[in-house]
Amino acid sequence: xxxxxxxxxxxxxxxxxxxxxxxxxxxxxxxxxxxxxxxxxxxxxxxxxxxxxxxxxxxxxxxxxxxxxxxxxxxxxxxxxxxxxxxxxxxxxxxxxxxxxxxxxxxxxxxxxxxxxxxxxxxxxxxxxxxxxxxxxxxxxxxxxxxxxxxxxxxxxxxxxxxxxxxxxxxxxxxxxxxxxxxxxxxxxxxxxxxxxxxxxxxxxxxxxxxxxxxxxxxxxxxxxx
Amino acid sequence: xxxxxxxxxxxxxxxxxxxxxxxxxxxxxxxxxxxxxxxxxxxxxxxxxxxxxxxxxxxxxxxxxxxxxxxxxxxxxxxxxxxxxxxxxxxxxxxxxxxxxxxxxxxxxxxxxxxxxxxxxxxxxxxxxxxxxxxxxxxxxxxxxxxxxxxxxxxxxxxxxxxxxxxxxxxxxxxxxxxxxxxxxxxxxxxxxxxxxxxxxxxxxxxxxxxxxxxxxxxxxxxxxxxxxxxxxxxxxxxxxxxxxxxxxxxxxxxxxxxxxxxxxxxxxxxxxxxxxxxxxxxxxxxxxxxxxxxxxxxxxxxxxxxxxxxxxxxxxxxxxxxxxxxxxxxxxxxxxxxxxxxxxxxxxxxxxxxxxxxxxxxxxxxxxxxxxxxxxxxxxxxxxxxxxxxxxxxxxxxxxxxxxxxxxxxxxxxxxxxxxxxxxxxxxxxxxxxxxxxxxxxxxxxxxxxxxxxxxxxxxxxxxxxxxxxxxxxxxxxxxxxxxxxxxxxxxxxxxxxxxxxxxxxxxxxxxxxxxxxxxxxxxxxxxxxxxxxxxxxxxxxxxxxxxxxxxxxxxxxxxxxxxxxxxxxxx
Numbered sequence: 055x056x057x058x059x060x061x062x063x064x065x066x067x068x069x070x071x072x073x074x075x076x077x078x079x080x081x082x083x084x085x086x087x088x089x090x091x092x093x094x095x096x097x098x099x100x101x102x103x104x105x106x107x108x109x110x111x112x113x114x115x116x117x118x119x120x121x122x123x124x125x126x127x128x129x130x131x132x133x134x135x136x137x138x139x140x141x142x143x144x145x146x147x148x149x150x151x152x153x154x155x156x157x158x159x160x161x162x163x164x165x166x167x168x169x170x171x172x173x174x175x176x177x178x179x180x181x182x183x184x185x186x187x188x189x190x191x192x193x194x195x196x197x198x199x200x201x202x203x204x205x206x207x208x209x210x211x212x213x214x215x216x217x218x219x220x221x222x223x224x225x226x227x228x229x230x231x232x233x234x235x236x237x238x239x240x241x242x243x244x245x246x247x248x249x250x251x252x253x254x255x256x257x258x259x260x261x262x263x264x265x266x267x268x269x270x271x272x273x274x275x276x277x278x279x280x
Numbered sequence: 281x282x283x284x285x286x287x288x289x290x291x292x293x294x295x296x297x298x299x300x301x302x303x304x305x306x307x308x309x310x311x312x313x314x315x316x317x318x319x320x321x322x323x324x325x326x327x328x329x330x331x332x333x334x335x336x337x338x339x340x341x342x343x344x345x346x347x348x349x350x351x352x353x354x355x356x357x358x359x360x361x362x363x364x365x366x367x368x369x370x371x372x373x374x375x376x377x378x379x380x381x382x383x384x385x386x387x388x389x390x391x392x393x394x395x396x397x398x399x400x401x402x403x404x405x406x407x408x409x410x411x412x413x414x415x416x417x418x419x420x421x422x423x424x425x426x427x428x429x430x431x432x433x434x435x436x437x438x439x440x441x442x443x444x445x446x447x448x449x450x451x452x453x454x455x456x457x458x459x460x461x462x463x464x465x466x467x468x469x470x471x472x473x474x475x476x477x478x479x480x481x482x483x484x485x486x487x488x489x490x491x492x493x494x495x496x497x498x499x500x501x502x503x504x505x506x507x508x509x510x511x512x513x514x515x516x517x518x519x520x521x522x523x524x525x526x527x528x529x530x531x532x533x534x535x536x537x538x539x540x541x542x543x544x545x546x547x548x549x550x551x552x553x554x555x556x557x558x559x560x561x562x563x564x565x566x567x568x569x570x571x572x573x574x575x576x577x578x579x580x581x582x583x584x585x586x587x588x589x590x591x592x593x594x595x596x597x598x599x600x601x602x603x604x605x606x607x608x609x610x611x612x613x614x615x616x617x618x619x620x621x622x623x624x625x626x627x628x629x630x631x632x633x634x635x636x637x638x639x640x641x642x643x644x645x646x647x648x649x650x651x652x653x654x655x656x657x658x659x660x661x662x663x664x665x666x667x668x669x670x671x672x673x674x675x676x677x678x679x680x681x682x683x684x685x686x687x688x689x690x691x692x693x694x695x696x697x698x699x700x701x702x703x704x705x706x707x708x709x710x711x712x713x714x715x716x717x718x719x720x721x722x723x724x725x726x727x728x729x730x731x732x733x734x735x736x737x738x739x740x741x742x743x744x745x746x747x748x749x750x751x752x753x754x755x756x757x758x759x760x761x762x763x764x765x766x767x768x769x770x771x772x773x774x775x776x777x778x779x780x781x782x783x784x785x786x787x788x789x790x791x792x793x794x795x796x797x798x799x800x801x802x803x804x805x806x807x808x809x810x811x812x813x814x815x816x817x818x819x820x821x822x823x824x825x826x827x828x829x830x831x832x833x834x835x836x837x838x839x840x841x842x843x844x845x846x847x848x849x850x851x852x853x
Contacts, residue, residue, distance in 0.1 A: 100346055108363050112444040116494035131815045134742025134824035 283309070349439045351473070351480035353453065353466060355490040356525075356701045358483075360444055362453055362467065362535075367440035368417045370425055370433065374404050377432035381405060384430055388413065391424050416440055441467075443535045449493050451548040452486070452527050452648070452699060455535035464546065466699055469647045485701040487523035492516055495815040497528040500784065503808045504530050507789035507799070513549040513678055514808070515783040516816070519686040519772065521707040522695035524646070525780065525820070527551075527679075551644060551651040554675035555785070558801075559614045560750030560770045561671030563722055564684055565623055566611060568634035570718045574625045578607050578721070579838055582618035593663045595620045608835045611725050612733035614749065616670045623669035628660045631668065637713045638687065638694060644679045645696035652677055671750055678768070682783045685770050689726070689746075689778040692719045724832045727775040731832070732839065738771055738806035740813040742824025747771025747782075747809065749801035754788060764788050769805035773813055774822050776830040784808040 123129055138144040285305065353362040370392075377384065385400035392414050395403075403411060414421065415438070422435055441456045454465025462468035466486060473479050496514045504512040516526040529549040533541035547553065569575045581604040588595040597615050610618040623631060635641065643651045655675035657664045667673040679697055687694040692714030695707065702708075714722075726746030729735045734749045750768040753760040768785045772778045789804040791797035798804075817824060 097346060104346075104363075105365065108360065108365055108442065108444060111360055112442070115445045116448060116490065117446060117498075120494065120498055132818060132824075134826050137742075137818070137823050137825070139823070139825065 347477075347481045349480075350441065350456075350460065350475055352483035353470075353474070354483045354485055355488045355493075356485060356523075357489065358485070359490045360483075361449060361486065361488065361490065363442050363444065364439050365442045366437040367415070367442075368419060368422045369415045369436050369438045370413045370417050370422060371410055371436065372403065372413050373410050373432045373434060374406055374408055375432075377404060377430060379430055384428070387428055388425075391428070392421065410434075441535075445490065445494075446536060447532045447534050448490070448497055449488055449527070450532045450535050451529045451550070451650075452488060452493075452524070453535055455533075455538050464650060465548070465648055469649050469699075486699055487518075487525060487701050488527070488699070489525045489819070491819050492812075492816045493526040493528065496526040496812050497530070497532075499808050499811045499815070500528055500530055503784075503786060503789075503804060506792060507786060507795075507804050509786045509789040509804075511544075511549055511787035513783075513785045513787075514812070515550055515678060515682045515781070516812070516820075517682045517686055517697060517781040517783075519690040519778050519781055521702045522683070522686065522697050522710070523702050524697050524699055527699075548648065548650050549785075549787070550678045551646060551648055552677065554652050554655050554677055555766050555768070555787075556672050556675045556752045556755070557678070557681055557768050557770075558671040558750035558752030558766070559616075560681060560685075560748050560768050561669065561674075562611060562614065562619050563688060563726060563748050564638065565619060565626075565631075565634070565669035566607065566725075567688055567714050567718045567722050568630070569622045569626055570721065571715055572626055572630045572634075574622060574630075575607055578835060581606050582610065582615075582621045584610075584615045584617040584621075586617075588617045588620055588666075590620075590663050590666060593667075595666060606838050608725055608728060608838050609840070611748070612729055612839065614734055619670045620666035623666050624662065626665070626669075628665050631665050632660060635668070635674065637711075638680070638684045640674065640676050640680055640684075644677060644683065646679060647699045651679075654680060671752060678783050678785055681768070681770055682781050685772055685781045685783070687713050687719075688722050689719060689772045689775075689781070691716050723772075723775050723778065723830055724835050726772065727830050728832050728835055728839075730771075732836070734802050735769065735771070735806055737802055738769055738809045738813075740773070740810045740817065740824075742826050743813050743817045743822060744774035744776055744829050745771050745809070745813055746773070746775040746830075747806075749806060751800040751802075763799070765799050767799060767801035767804045769801045769809045771809045771813070773817065774828075776828060779822055780820060782809050782812055784812070 138147060283305075348364040350364045352360060352364070354360050381404040382401060385397050385404055388400045389395065389397035394414065403413075413425075413433070417425075425433060426435065439460075441460075443450070443453060443455075450465075452465050454467035454469075455463055456467060457463050462471040462474070466484075467474070470484060473484065496516060500512040500514050503509070512528075512530040514526070514528050515524065517524055527548075527550050529547070531545045533545040538546075566575065584597060584600070584605045585602050587597075587600075595616050597613075597617050599613065600617075601609070601613050601615065605613065605615055605618045609615075610622075626634075639645075640654050641656050643653045654677065657668065657673055664673050683694060683697055687710075692712050693710040694713045695710035698708075723746060726748060727744065728746075729748055730739050730745050735745075735747050738745055738747050747770055750770065752766045752768070753762060754764040754766050755761075766785065766787055767789055768783065771782045771784075773780060773782070784805045786801075786804045786808075789799050791799050791803070795803035
């Protein structure tokens with residue numbers, strides 16, 4: 055009799071312990087899977103960082119920076135007078151000139167002048183308006199790429215007012231949507247607005263370097279991936 | 281497995297004997313059991329093998345996924361110069377195209393205007409199993425082509441080499457061919473290292489400083505455009521380590537897209553082309569003469585009263601002083617006659633030895649493989665000895681000149697130039713070519729050339745620049761041409777404790793209004809050096825200071841000046 059109960063006891067014992075063990079094991083497995091997915095995410099993030107960093111460095115390459123500096127910032131190399139050997143020299147310089155104001159290097163913030171800024175903003179607004187008008191005016195054959203092409207054209211041609219006239223002649227638009235984009239590249243405008251020149255330089259830079267819009271690609275990939 | 285057998289009739293008469301059917305069944309069961317055991321054994325063995333040999337997926341494999349196919353190249357501060365990225369490529373399987381091929385060709389011609397419609401039709405009707413339509417495609421283009429909805433068109437991400445700085449330092453970096461092999465510059469020189477699976481994970485650091493490179497290249501291209509020069513080039517070299525901080529050769533190419541680059545653009549003028557570098561050789565010859573004991577005193581005078589006739593050859597001064605010149609005056613006025621007299625005193629053996637010591641008889645030892653061997657005189661006559669002292673009759677690369685100037689100012693140690701970053705304290709030991717004392721004298725005199733003499737336009741306030749102009753007549757098809765020059769300025773700064781050598785060179789510059797038509801180095805190359813030093817000096821760790829300078833008082837005392845001479849001399853070569 056007792057012998058029979060002993061067997062039963064072992065059985066019950068197993069019944070309690072086995073699921074416990076299973077729960078522990080499955081939790082460990084789940085935790086490990088989570089760690090792996092975090093690892094994967096880290097790897098993906100590192101790759102994204104690398105790509106974005108590359109894009110940033112490409113867009114902000116020295117030729118581009120120098121162009122911006124030449125057109126907008128006009129910052130020059132520091133003069134020898136701007137270097138002070140030690141604190142005493144700095145103090146002597148500041149005190150010597152009576153009520154001369156102390157100026158810190160960080161106070162000289164390069165900004166766009168209001169005039170240029172207005173011109174640029176106005177140009178962009180006009181370009182956007184032109185694009186909107188164009189997409190409304192054009193026949194049903196008008197594709198999205200043409201609408202996208204129009205602001206690019208107006209920007210680099212710097213003749214936003216003339217732009218709406220273009221889509222009004224649907225012949226050229228319908229025939230080769232890509233040609234309209236390529237056209238301004240072949241014939242650079244004589245004297246566009248500041249920003250427009252920057253934009254056209256950007257485009258040339260990218261088509262040369264094949265890099266494409268990594269940012270956009272990364273975003274669209276992230277969207278489709280999740 | 282369950283085996284069903286019909287119960288057998290027991291033969292009571294033969295109960296002792298075994299039924300042969302039972303024996304056969306037992307044997308079959310036994311074989312079956314052995315087969316099962318063997319299968320299990322194989323599985324267990326394989327599991328054991330895997331458990332021992334295969335490592336679990338870990339951080340190491342995860343990191344491997346980030347290792348680029350070809351190692352990155354970065355500058356001395358870690359800014360990327362060359363990287364491998366995933367770019368889109370568009371290809372087509374002509375046999376898998378299901379739509380109307382003529383219509384597809386028209387659509388492709390509209391979307392990718394690289395080829396004509398006829399060419400696309402030819403591709404679509406060919407027997408190829410696969411061909412590329414466009415490599416390095418932009419994502420927008422991929423989206424447009426994808427919108428055509430043709431299943432025969434395939435898209436893939438392929439590793440592509442990207443040079444974020446485009447044309448900058450193109451000659452130093454080089455480019456890749458379609459097979460991904462480095463073709464020029466460091467891509468070629470470091471090809472094994474960059475593709476090595478173990479080594480490529482870490483970026484390779486070059487000695488280039490991208491900020492200095494940018495300034496040098498932009499100033500050179502400015503000067504080249506201003507003077508309508510055929511070419512330009514420049515080097516910034518660390519005098520104590522031999523590191524090339526910047527090296528530019530114009531016209532240049534875009535390594536991202538080398539289609540359309542001509543041989544002229546691809547040639548690295550700084551390491552490949554040999555030039556007769558003119559008067560920039562005078563300080564070198566002078567230092568050699570001082571070490572050889574020919575020039576014993578700074579005040580020793582040499583006859584420069586009249587042009588020097590040697591056989592059929594006549595040596596003239598461009599801005600003749602027509603008097604006896606001492607050594608500082610000789611350099612400040614850049615006198616060919618007096619230099620030739622000193623070279624004559626030195627003689628062939630010592631002159632040749634000087635140039636051999638400076639390694640002017642072999643290609644530079646830099647890692648870049650595109651380099652030229654200097655044009656060494658085949659016959660050392662008396663005129664050769666004299667002309668080589670002022671940089672004619674011997675042609676070296678500008679890199680040779682930079683190395684020699686580094687040795688001239690750093691205390692006399694010649695170190696091979698290198699494109700790889702040198703950790704502090706690990707510079708090549710180099711070899712002594714000038715004595716410490718001579719080097720000190722040369723620093724004084726080079727500084728005086730800038731403060732008093734022909735190099736005044738190279739002065740960068742506060743940076744204590746010293747250097748020498750060199751305007752060589754360029755040999756053309758019909759001999760030397762007076763009007764076509766190679767204008768070089770070789771400088772070092774700061775002269776009180778030299779850190780960097782800066783070389784600027786313009787090939788066949790033309791005079792402009794503000795240079796009064798002069799094409800000499802004083803007017804064309806010297807301003808480039810001045811601007812480059814002003815833009816980059818403080819970045820390179822040289823703090824401009826107007827109060828500090830090398831002491832040149834004892835040499836200045838030796839200078840004799842004619843009235844109104846300062847103005848006239850600024851135009852000298």
